[in-house]
Amino acid sequence: MAARVGRNDFQILVLSGPSGSGKTTVVERLINESTVKLVKAISATTRPQRKGEVDGVAYYFLTTDEFVKRRDQGDFLETAEVFGAGYWYGTLKSEIQRAKDNQGWAFLEIDVQGALKVMEIYPEALTIFLQPPSLEVCEQRLRNRATDSEETIQRRLRKVHEELALADRYCYQVVNDDLDRAVDEIKTIIGKHSL
Numbered sequence: 001m002a003a004r005v006g007r008n009d010f011q012i013l014v015l016s017g018p019s020g021s022g023k024t025t026v027v028e029r030l031i032n033e034s035t036v037k038l039v040k041a042i043s044a045t046t047r048p049q050r051k052g053e054v055d056g057v058a059y060y061f062l063t064t065d066e067f068v069k070r071r072d073q074g075d076f077l078e079t080a081e082v083f084g085a086g087y088w089y090g091t092l093k094s095e096i097q098r099a100k101d102n103q104g105w106a107f108l109e110i111d112v113q114g115a116l117k118v119m120e121i122y123p124e125a126l127t128i129f130l131q132p133p134s135l136e137v138c139e140q141r142l143r144n145r146a147t148d149s150e151e152t153i154q155r156r157l158r159k160v161h162e163e164l165a166l167a168d169r170y171c172y173q174v175v176n177d178d179l180d181r182a183v184d185e186i187k188t189i190i191g192k193h194s195l
Contacts, residue, residue, distance in 0.1 A: 011105045011193060012096065012122050013038065014170075015186075016115045017130030018160035020141035022176045026130060027109050029183045036194045037104035041095035044070075047087035060092065077121060078114035091118070112163040119169070126193050128186060129170040133177035135160065 015030075017023045031038050044060040046067045055061045062070070067088050071079055079090035091108055099106035108118060118125055132138040138160055142153050167173050172189055176182040 010100050011036075012108065012118070012125040013105050013190065014108045014110060014115045014118055014125050014127040015130060016110060016112050016127075016163070016170070017176070018132060018138060018163045019156040020138035020160070021130045021132045022141070022179065022182075023109055023130055025179060026176065026183055026186065027107070029179070030186060030190075031107070033183065034187055034190055036190050037102070038107040038190075039099035039102045039104035041091050041099070041106055041108045041110075043089050043110075044076075044092055045087060045089045047085070047089075064088070078110065078117040080111060080113055082111070090114075112166050112169075116166070116169065126190070127170040127172070128189065129167040129173045130182070131164075131167065131173055131175045132160075133175055 015023060015027060027040065031040060042056065042058075042060055044062050044067065046062055046064045047059075049055065049059075049061045053059065053061075067079075067090070070076065070092070071088075071090065075092055075094070076090040077093050077096070079088055081087065082089050091110060091114065095108075096106045108115075110118070112129075115127060119127060132141075135157075139153070139157060142148065142156055148156065174182050174185050174189075
């Protein structure tokens with residue numbers, strides 16, 4: 001169990017879960033409903049900016065050279081090449097400071113490998129693993145997106161298995177079998193750690 005923090009103390013909240021576990025929806029709900037101010041860390045990426053995405057809001061869009069330079073300078077908490085697409089993602093250390101400056105908790109929605117790195121640096125971080133109700137539901141959610149090729153879906157499903165095997169490294173595991181219940185459970189966990 002993570003160490004308790006005082007009401008006015010700063011905390012790092014990490015939420016991970018496999019593709020198809022419903023992380024994005026849960027994160028949006030938590031930011032809007034948590035009694036603790038959550039400041040979502042904005043990830044940096046080398047992938048191209050999509051239509052409608054704003055730099056510094058959706059992501060910090062960096063060239064590969066900028067990303068590598070900042071990584072080599074030690075600016076990142078964690079980095080990873082995601083799903084072999086050749087694009088890099090990472091969490092800048094400055095995002096932790098941005099949350100502190102905004103008098104909120106740093107809220108990192110990151111993959112398991114990134115979370116394990118954050119746990120090494122911040123062992124007191126409050127970590128929650130969002131479990132899908134079943135592998136079948138996870139696969140169905142991935143297919144319903146209709147954005148990935150069959151090869152990408154299979155690669156994501158292999159990664160789901162790898163990530164599920166590491167779920168016990170987290171302080172808490174919450175099953176997202178019912179969205180409202182899962183969000184309420186996480187809000188209760190956050191509340192316990194803000195007393």
